[in-house]
Amino acid sequence: MTDKTIKxxxxxxxxxxxxVAILLLALTxxxxxxxxxxxxxxxxxxxxxxxxxxxLSVHNDTRSGVSVKCVDCHLPPEDPKGRYLRRKAYHGxxxxxxxxxxxxxxxxxxxxxxxxxxxxxxYEDGCKKCHTNLFPSTLNELGSQAHIKYLRDPxxxxxxxxxxxxxxxxxxxxxxxxxxxxxxKEIYTELTEVAEFKTFIEKIPETSVSxxxxxxxxGQFKMGSPVDEPYRRPDEGPVRDVLVNDFFMxxxxxSWNEYLAFFNATSSQGRKEAQEVDEDSDVITGATPPxxxxxxxxxxxxxxxxxxxxxxxxxxxxxxSQVTGRKYRLPTEAEWEYAARGGTSTPYFFEGSxxxxxxxxxxxxxxxxxxxxxxxxxxxxxxxxxxxxxPEYVEANPFGLKNMLGNVAEFCLDYYDPQVxxxxxxxxxxxxxxxxNGMEHVVRGGSFxxxxxxxxxxxxxxxxxxxxxxxxxxxxxxIWWYSDVKSVGFRVVCEYNEEExxxx
Numbered sequence: 252m253t254d255k256t257i258k259x260x261x262x263x264x265x266x267x268x269x270x271v272a273i274l275l276l277a278l279t280x281x282x283x284x285x286x287x288x289x290x291x292x293x294x295x296x297x298x299x300x301x302x303x304x305x306x307l308s309v310h311n312d313t314r315s316g317v318s319v320k321c322v323d324c325h326l327p328p329e330d331p332k333g334r335y336l337r338r339k340a341y342h343g344x345x346x347x348x349x350x351x352x353x354x355x356x357x358x359x360x361x362x363x364x365x366x367x368x369x370x371x372x373x374y375e376d377g378c379k380k381c382h383t384n385l386f387p388s389t390l391n392e393l394g395s396q397a398h399i400k401y402l403r404d405p406x407x408x409x410x411x412x413x414x415x416x417x418x419x420x421x422x423x424x425x426x427x428x429x430x431x432x433x434x435x436k437e438i439y440t441e442l443t444e445v446a447e448f449k450t451f452i453e454k455i456p457e458t459s460v461s462x463x464x465x466x467x468x469x470g471q472f473k474m475g476s477p478v479d480e481p482y483r484r485p486d487e488g489p490v491r492d493v494l495v496n497d498f499f500m501x502x503x504x505x506s507w508n509e510y511l512a513f514f515n516a517t518s519s520q521g522r523k524e525a526q527e528v529d530e531d532s533d534v535i536t537g538a539t540p541p542x543x544x545x546x547x548x549x550x551x552x553x554x555x556x557x558x559x560x561x562x563x564x565x566x567x568x569x570x571x572s573q574v575t576g577r578k579y580r581l582p583t584e585a586e587w588e589y590a591a592r593g594g595t596s597t598p599y600f601f602e603g604s605x606x607x608x609x610x611x612x613x614x615x616x617x618x619x620x621x622x623x624x625x626x627x628x629x630x631x632x633x634x635x636x637x638x639x640x641x642p643e644y645v646e647a648n649p650f651g652l653k654n655m656l657g658n659v660a661e662f663c664l665d666y667y668d669p670q671v672x673x674x675x676x677x678x679x680x681x682x683x684x685x686x687x688n689g690m691e692h693v694v695r696g697g698s699f700x701x702x703x704x705x706x707x708x709x710x711x712x713x714x715x716x717x718x719x720x721x722x723x724x725x726x727x728x729x730i731w732w733y734s735d736v737k738s739v740g741f742r743v744v745c746e747y748n749e750e751e752x753x754x755x
Contacts, residue, residue, distance in 0.1 A: 287339075292321040305418065309417050310324070319381070324378075325373060325374070369415060370409070373411060375411075385398045385401070396726060397724040440456060445577070449466050451464055451499075460508050460512045462503065462506070464500065464501055466497070467499065469498070470494070476488060476490065476707065482704040482707065487672075491675055492679045493585050493680045494680070495583075498747050500582065501744070503553070503653050503742065504555035504741065505555065505742055506551075506553045506554060508551070509556070513567045516574075517537025517538075517570055518539070518540065538559070538563055538731035539731055539732075542724070542725075542729075552641070555654070555740040556741075558733050559732060559740075561714055562731065565580075568580045568743055571743065577746075580664060581663055581744070582742070583665055584683075584711075586744060587663050590652055590655065592708050593652070594649050594650070599628075599703075600628070600649060600655075602624060607621070608703035609704050625703055628656065628657075629654075630698075630699045631699060633702070635700075637700070639658055639659055642654065645657075655708075657697055657698060657706050658696075658698060658740075659699070660697055660739045664692075666687075666692055666693070667692060667693045668685065668686045668689060691716065692714045693711065693713055694714055695710070695712065699738060714739075715736075718736075719733040720735065721734070722734045
């Protein structure tokens with residue numbers, strides 16, 4: 252074989268290799284192009300609302316006719332470093348695995364609509380690729396303030412904070428300012444008489460709303476957690492002997508039915524953050540209308556009212572006291588823990604250690620834990636499904652109170668101080684009220700977002716006003732509604748007045 256023949260063969264092999272490479276590259280580009288179409292995405296994402304809600308959203312139903320594709324939001328923009336292809340491969344294999352191994356009806360679609368979940372599969376770079384001008388002439392003042400905040404503090408804010416629902420239409424976005432139809436419902440016109448210390452049904456006058464108040468006999472208990480309690484935090488001690496007097500406590504957290512009765516009776520129309528008048532006044536100025544849907548679209552009724560501020564909760568108690576003639580307020584931290592324990596001294600009012608229910612360690616992560624008793628009494632991360640639930644979802648504690656642990660965390664009357672237990676006088680502490688002043692208030696009980704370790708009766712938390720108002724675009728920010736927390740509510744207590752009520 253001559254040298255020319257060898258060179259010719261090498262040349263032909265080179266040309267053939269080049270043609271094959273071009274063909275493979277073309278096929279690869281075609282594959283990438285095809286797998287980036289909406290039709291291909293819909294072949295795996297078979298949940299019924301995905302395509303329909305996208306077509307109704309402002310990203311498809313536009314005046315200009317421009318339609319944003321799935322990959323424009325759910326993949327990062329293409330870049331020379333190949334991040335687009337890497338994330339495309341990751342999401343592709345993940346989605347295919349879920350499609351092949353999971354039934355659509357078994358997936359918690361509601362949880363995937365949350366900001367926390369959306370951050371895992373919505374790319375902010377995609378938002379900024381299209382929305383290059385953050386201050387268009389059509390942007391209103393509140394939008395401008397929100398975008399200025401975003402530019403100044405990009406680490407703590409994101410497009411999803413304010414624009415979570417633009418990709419898929421979610422329906423109604425505001426709180427209805429009218430009560431449910433009262434047709435065929437009794438309207439209470441008289442005050443509820445309570446002549447003795449026993450459980451009663453409170454009926455809010457001029458409404459059809461009522462709720463049960465449980466008589467909680469006072470007593471002495473150990474407040475806080477011992478040093479050997481699993482997952483104990485430093486602010487839960489030292490353990491103190493505490494005595495509380497008799498009081499009434501609501502069977503359930505304040506529901507939307509109850510809160511809307513207050514809102515419709517006292518709300519401040521318009522957007523000005525009106526401060527309420529002093530406590531000696533007969534007039535109570537209530538909340539301004541909220542921004543967005545404070546019930547998150549989960550429903551109202553007897554679900555716990557959420558997203559209102561601690562200030563709003565205290566104002567509600569003032570209003571309830573005024574219309575019923577009884578002294579309603581938020582529970583003290585001591586009253587709350589006493590009621591939550593229901594006469595027990597263990598981490599929960601039911602059996603078991605927090606270690607039994609947390610998925611710590613390889614085997615528990617692999618096989619899970621026996622959650623039967625936790626599911627019976629609490630709404631938590633594992634059974635929520637990532638939203639509040641109605642009272643019938645769980646059974647009551649020994650005092651007859653529901654959702655003291657889980658569902659939504661609850662405001663207490665006390666200011667928060669991590670060392671307050673150690674500051675109380677020696678011996679038995681009677682009816683402690685916490686520090687006289689402070690910046691934040693105690694929050695107790697954990698919520699549907701928490702795992703069992705944070706549902707312990709002694710677990711303490713507190714309001715985080717700044718963090719809970721990050722995306723509120725108003726100046727000044729709302730004193731009535733939190734924009735960035737959906738897992739906190741409250742329940743009320745009614746003071747027992749021995750002069751007016753005779754205990755049997």
